[in-house]
Amino acid sequence: MxxxxxxxxxxxxxxxxxxxxxxxxxxxxxxxxxxxxxxxxxxxxxxxxxxxxxxxxxxxxxxxxxxxxxxxxxxxxxxxxxxxxxxxxxxxxxxxxxxxxxxxxxxxxxxxxxxSAAQVLLLHPAVPARNLVELVALARARPGQLSFGSAGAGTAVRIAGEQLRIAAGLDILHVPYRGGGETLAAVTSGEVSMIFSGQAQAKQLADAGRARPLAITGARRGRRMPEVPSFAEAGFAGVDVVxxxxxxxxxxxxxxxxxxxxxxxxxxxxxxxxxxxxxxxxxxxxxxxxxxxxxxxxxxxxxxxxxxxxxxxxxx
Missing domain, CATH: 3.40.190.150 (Bordetella uptake gene, domain 1)
Incomplete structure (x- = not known):
């Protein structure tokens, strides 16, 4: 039919x-x-x-x-x-x-x-955190010193950052850009501490050693990056935006x-x-x-x- x-x-x-x-x-x-x-x-x-x-x-x-x-x-x-x-x-x-x-x-x-696409949390390699627990501890120890970039206030990558901020009780600075390409450049250059990104871009940067993936939004791991734990696994199920x-x-x-x-x-x-x-x-x-x-x-x-x-x- x-x-x-x-x-x-x-x-x-x-x-x-x-x-x-x-x-x-x-x-x-x-x-x-x-x-x-x-x-x-x-x-x-x-x-x-x-x-x-x-x-x-x-x-x-x-x-x-x-x-x-x-x-x-x-x-x-x-x-x-x-x-x-x-x-x-x-x-x-x-x-x-x-x-x-x-x-x-x-x-x-x-x-x-x-x-739809889940979002991967990426860190600049210089940020001294190897997993989400370490990142949360670092951000709490340095209130207002870590930053995350996004393509704008209403985008999924901004919303993911806010979900993380609320769920973990963090004081992190948001830096807006005009598009996803600019945010990728910002995290690889160290202009911002972290961003959320799609799996394809995240994997490319991770494989090249230009950014460190910590977690992916939602309840399950992504097909593209199965080695990266989900936020739910890490104890932050509320970070689920796609x-x-x-x-x-x-x-x-x-x-x-x-x-x-x-x-x-x-x-x-x-x-x-x-x-x-x-x-x-x-x-x-x-x-x-x-x-x-x-x-x-x-x-x-x-x-x-x-x-x-x-x-x-x-x-x-």
Whole structure:
């Protein structure tokens, strides 16, 4: 039944998207190049292009904790020619900002969730801690002297840092950057003491001796780095945030266009080579319907509102 539905979906609108010929679809990434969201988008774009029979071009629009790029995607014409790749900041930012230039539910048409990824805590090699217990003891002995970087106040890597700070009762300084690539450079240079990162980037830095992995968010170890204990193993089960990416379109995009875009996403994620590559990079494939994406958004907004209030997170 599912196969027949997908085939029927691909048969819809032969003239709405394809009639625009080779005009490229913009996929806006609200961060600078090099981070997990950017990497995921660049892997997905060629597969979407194959399914939609149109070029899909990734465009980086960094700034404002992902607000700049997300607003650009949501203010575009609702014709299926502009998509945005969101991450956890999409559902965290509404709790941090008294006003946003868009509404996460009213102004966005969910296309589909794409993938999630656990976060690895990485230390600069000069930090004298070999495990999470030692890091907590060090941070308590040096209040305010250790720092962690993130791609912005509402991102999963910032939320993970706040979960650790709250769970362990630490006084550590947050340093914001414009994207994941910049945070990786910050921890390897020693500009910050630690960051949270996806498994692929974390493994590369660990294997090169440029950063030390201590723990991974969630209840179980990651496939990419099975030697790294989970926060739950280390006694900090509350440090469980993962980054989740999904595609959105501007509100008002015709439902049939959304269905066709969603079918293209689902088809891309079912390609064995793409699925294998995403798994190698530490992603867990999600997929699903626009309705499931909308339900996820509705459930996440109050959850992160509570954490933002507890941690007193403010925009930088």
């Amino acid at each position: 599912q196969r027949r539905v997908m085939v029927a979906t691909f048969g819809l609108l032969p003239c709405i998207v394809r009639a625009q010929g080779a005009r490229p679809i913009r996929l806006i990434v609200p961060y600078s190049p090099g981070g997990a969201t950017d990497i995921l988008s660049r892997l997905l774009a060629p597969r979407l292009s194959e399914s939609l029979e149109q070029p899909v071009v990734v465009e980086n629009r960094a700034g404002g904790n992902s607000i700049v790029g997300t607003e650009a995607a949501l203010r575009a014409a609702p014709d299926g020619q502009t998509l945005g790749m969101i991450d956890l900041a999409f559902v965290v930012n509404p709790a941090m900002y008294a006003t946003l230039p868009y509404d996460a539910q009213r102004d966005a048409a969910p296309v589909g969730l794409v993938a 980054t989740i990416n999904g595609l959105i379109a501007p509100a008002g995009t015709p439902p049939e266009v959304i269905r066709r875009l969603n079918a293209a996403v689902v088809q891309a994620l079912r390609q064995p080579d793409l699925a294998q590559r995403l798994t190698e990079l530490g992603f867990e494939i999600i997929g699903g319907t626009p309705e499931e994406f909308a339900a996820w958004t509705a459930a996440q907004l109050p959850k992160w509102d509570a954490l933002v209030r507890t941690a007193a997170i403010r925009p930088e």
